[in-house]
Amino acid sequence: MTGRTCDGWVHSLKAETLCFTGKIVVDGQWMVRTECARKAKQRGATTKTDFSSGITLVVHGDLAGKQVSDTRRNYSGTLVTAEREREQGHHVHVVDGDGFGELIHGFSAPCLELRRSPQGGGPMVVPAHAAYGVLGAPLRARNSGRHQPTELTVDLSSLDEGTAAHESTVEALIRHLAGRGIEVHSDARNSPRFDAGWAIGQDIFVAEVKSLTGTSQDQQIRLGIGQVLDYAHQLRLTVSGRSMRPVLVLEKAPADDRWISLAQELGIQLTWAPAFHGV
Structure with a gap:
């Protein structure tokens, strides 16, 4: 000891x-x-x-x-x-x-x-500084990409798990937010299995990270949109006094600009490496 x-x-x-x-x-x-x-x-x-x-x-x-x-x-x-x-x-x-x-x-x-x-x-x-049920320990890139199995025959969310592009995007996001003095967290036990989360004041940001290399961009982005909307919805039902902000983080800029306007309409913060504009 x-x-x-x-x-x-x-x-x-x-x-x-x-x-x-x-x-x-x-x-x-x-x-x-x-x-x-x-x-x-x-x-x-x-x-x-x-x-x-x-x-x-x-x-x-x-x-x-x-x-x-x-x-x-x-x-x-x-x-x-x-x-x-x-x-x-x-x-x-x-x-x-x-x-x-x-x-x-x-x-x-x-x-x-x-x-x-x-x-x-x-x-x-001294009471814990993290909110139990939402944000867990500081995020380590190798812990990202974890999703619970679903009833789908093929769990499309598992496509990102363990990929180098996914991990490098997570690492870049952690470094970017650290530069602003913001600590990125993993999910906690009673929260949805999001890839990254952080708090700014009373706002909690829950993010899904999607790689776009070697797969269908449309498929990945559609999946990510559904996931972050679901995460935010679940947390709004269980956590009071905090605003839940869904964020979709991409490996790179999407080929089609329509995803930017769609994300805005849905209240999703869409950003991508390496600059992570808006985050």
């Missing part, structure tokens, strides 16, 4: 040693400790009953995201110990119940910050 770094996310439970504190609520349901331990073990983790040597991750329930005022409570003592370990250069991950839910389903979870309350007493956890 000495010298372990953290990029702000817990990407997997594999090889982590966990302890639990407080009441763990996952997807609105209380999960008993034995079940928490069983789920963690299925993902390659080991668990301990309290904070002791070798703990690398604390699952913090009961008052997650709020100030801990009673330093005699076990969950407070656990956070104090985790904070002390961090100060000594031994980073201990901390996630809440929502984050644990992401991890046991194979998704990444934000590693929560610990801050001292201005009034003194025990530390408090």
Whole structure:
């Protein structure tokens, strides 16, 4: 554990040693400790009953995201110990119940910050900066192109998966938005399987990336239009207080300009590499 770094996310439970504190609520349901331990073990983790040597991750329930005022409570003592370990250069991950839910389903979870309350007493956890159910961990190009199987005999969306053109377009999009100080995310567990997502203020942009090399441009663009409209529609039904903005990202400019006007009529932001105008 000495010298372990953290990029702000817990990407997997594999090889982590966990302890639990407080009441763990996952997807609105209380999960008993034995079940928490069983789920963690299925993902390659080991668990301990309290904070002791070798703990690398604390699952913090009961008052997650709020100030801990009673330093005699076990969950407070656990956070104090985790904070002390961090100060000594031994980073201990901390996630809440929502984050644990992401991890046991194979998704990444934000590693929560610990801050001292201005009034003194025990530390408090800082709520996750990402919106659970919409944006997941920072996007890595090799993770893009993932789509759920459909009932179609041939899943046309799989045509992009793993192609060099698709991956290079994703990488270029990540670099472009990073230049504007915007971090691109993968999809979260309860969101549609979009290729890339990012937030600007209260707007959430969900994008489908389509390569146009070696395939029918019309087919790819039609498919992408349907996908991003579906993604935005699903999220509008489940997420309140945020505007959902569909984006179709192409490998290059489309051969036919009619797609530009059609996208505008449908409220889709159409852009393409390498300049990504409008994004």
